[in-house]
Amino acid sequence: SPSSKDDVVPDETLELLLVPDNKLPELPPLLLLPPGMRHGYTLLPPLLKVLSDQRHQHWESEVPRLQPDSRALRYMKRLYKMSATKEGIPKVKRSHLYNTVRLFTPHAECKYHHRNEMKGDLHSVDLLFNLDRVTALEHLLKSVLLYSFDRSVSSSFPITCMCHLVVKENDPSSQVCPSVPQSITFNLRFELTRRKWVEIDVTSFLQPLITTNKRNVHMAVNFTCLKDDQHQNFKQEGSFNTALVLPSLILYLNDTSKQAYHRWNVLRFQKRNPVWSRPRNSPLADPAEDAGRDDTEGKRASRHRR
Amino acid sequence: DDVKESLAYNMSEYFKQFLFPQNECELHNFRLSFSQLKWDKWIIAPHRYSPQYCKGDCPRVVGHRYGSPVHTMVQNIIYEKLDSSVPKPSCIPAEYSPLSVLTIEPDGSIAYKEYEDMIATKCTCR
Numbered sequence: 001s002p003s004s005k006d007d008v009v010p011d012e013t014l015e016l017l018l019v020p021d022n023k024l025p026e027l028p029p030l031l032l033l034p035p036g037m038r039h040g041y042t043l044l045p046p047l048l049k050v051l052s053d054q055r056h057q058h059w060e061s062e063v064p065r066l067q068p069d070s071r072a073l074r075y076m077k078r079l080y081k082m083s084a085t086k087e088g089i090p091k092v093k094r095s096h097l098y099n100t101v102r103l104f105t106p107h108a109e110c111k112y113h114h115r116n117e118m119k120g121d122l123h124s125v126d127l128l129f130n131l132d133r134v135t136a137l138e139h140l141l142k143s144v145l146l147y148s149f150d151r152s153v154s155s156s157f158p159i160t161c162m163c164h165l166v167v168k169e170n171d172p173s174s175q176v177c178p179s180v181p182q183s184i185t186f187n188l189r190f191e192l193t194r195r196k197w198v199e200i201d202v203t204s205f206l207q208p209l210i211t212t213n214k215r216n217v218h219m220a221v222n223f224t225c226l227k228d229d230q231h232q233n234f235k236q237e238g239s240f241n242t243a244l245v246l247p248s249l250i251l252y253l254n255d256t257s258k259q260a261y262h263r264w265n266v267l268r269f270q271k272r273n274p275v276w277s278r279p280r281n282s283p284l285a286d287p288a289e290d291a292g293r294d295d296t297e298g299k300r301a302s303r304h305r306r
Numbered sequence: 307d308d309v310k311e312s313l314a315y316n317m318s319e320y321f322k323q324f325l326f327p328q329n330e331c332e333l334h335n336f337r338l339s340f341s342q343l344k345w346d347k348w349i350i351a352p353h354r355y356s357p358q359y360c361k362g363d364c365p366r367v368v369g370h371r372y373g374s375p376v377h378t379m380v381q382n383i384i385y386e387k388l389d390s391s392v393p394k395p396s397c398i399p400a401e402y403s404p405l406s407v408l409t410i411e412p413d414g415s416i417a418y419k420e421y422e423d424m425i426a427t428k429c430t431c432r
Contacts, residue, residue: 068416073350076408076416080351083418084406088352090420101418102411133411261404261420 100253138253161225331362331397351408364431400430
């Protein structure tokens with residue numbers, strides 16, 4: 001144990017010295033070093049200090065990260081397939097201008113369930129999302145609450161839900177735009193057999209919060225659902241509640257930083273020069289896409305010539 | 307006749323280097339998987355990444371083939387004729403493609419991001 005405060009060495013450095021890395025020069029174990037050198041983590045040559053800091057960062061990246069929900073992961077993988085080619089190159093689509101999409105799962109929630117045979121099944125959830133990962137250079141384009149359904153539950157009858165959503169501000173006086181609606185009620189009608197996901201657009205509620213760099217979003221969502229068949233009286237008790245998984249919050253963002261891909265530059269260039277497209281001889285071009293595009297552009301070019 | 311034959315052979319060999327240039331500046335394929343870097347725990351997609359790279363010699367006349375500015379040719383001449391300590395032009399990427407990446411963030415959230423200039427697609431001499 002260290003005899004004085006000065007002899008305390010950060011754990012990661014101890015690990016560094018006791019388990020030499022292949023990339024680092026061979027160093028004797030810490031305990032074999034003379035006391036003067038033990039004291040001197042700060043006395044290490046600057047290069048070694050930088051390498052040990054990098055090792056510390058690398059070690060941090062090796063710490064197991066919180067694993068996301070499998071449904072959320074499936075949704076984002078699907079989004080990736082739709083947004084990028086097999087080689088990972090973003091598809092140039094005019095339909096969206098986002099270059100960043102973030103999916104957050106709620107950190108804390110409290111479920112309240114009230115059963116009313118006449119009025120339907122009330123499902124109430126308190127949701128708290130932490131948005132620390134959103135940077136100042138990422139501007140919000142759209143935000144949705146994503147609900148997924150348990151596939152084991154199905155209903156042959158359509159379901160109608162009345163949804164009441166409230167965005168809770170802990171400090172009402174800090175509201176930038178008090179006139180912005182803080183709650184909304186709307187109806188949803190869908191069939192469980194057909195739908196896997198339901199997206200609820202909450203952009204108007206979250207825009208003021210994210211613009212003012214609020215890191216925590218607290219909202220309450222109440223669902224009251226009824227099956228459209230009046231003769232059915234919820235024979236599958238609680239089935240819809242179990243089917244309704246806690247929602248994720250998805251933010252579609254435009255990252256304005258330098259390292260982010262700005263597709264509007266490409267779209268603007270294509271608009272000015274319609275003949276230009278991705279190089280056909282590029283080894284990275286998606287052949288299926290290029291084949292389709294070649295035909296279209298050939299026709300467009302010949303039309304232009306006429 | 308022997309001298310003429312020898313000259314013709316030497317000239318032929320001399321011009322061959324222009325018809326069949328060796329090690330010219332061009333794009334080379336390189337592919338890696340994130341599992342090699344032990345990044346596959348937090349990079350979900352893509353599984354493989356082909357950054358490519360540029361390698362090769364830059365010829366004297368670079369403007370037409372590589373779109374290089376005139377200065378590149380001037381620097382080449384300076385290197386050859388005047389001062390060899392002045393670096394000769396290098397074969398480097400001229401154009402890039404972006405890359406989409408799907409990652410798991412430290413807080414457990416999932417991020418899809420598109421990064422600029424991640425894959426070299428064309429080489430030039432500069």
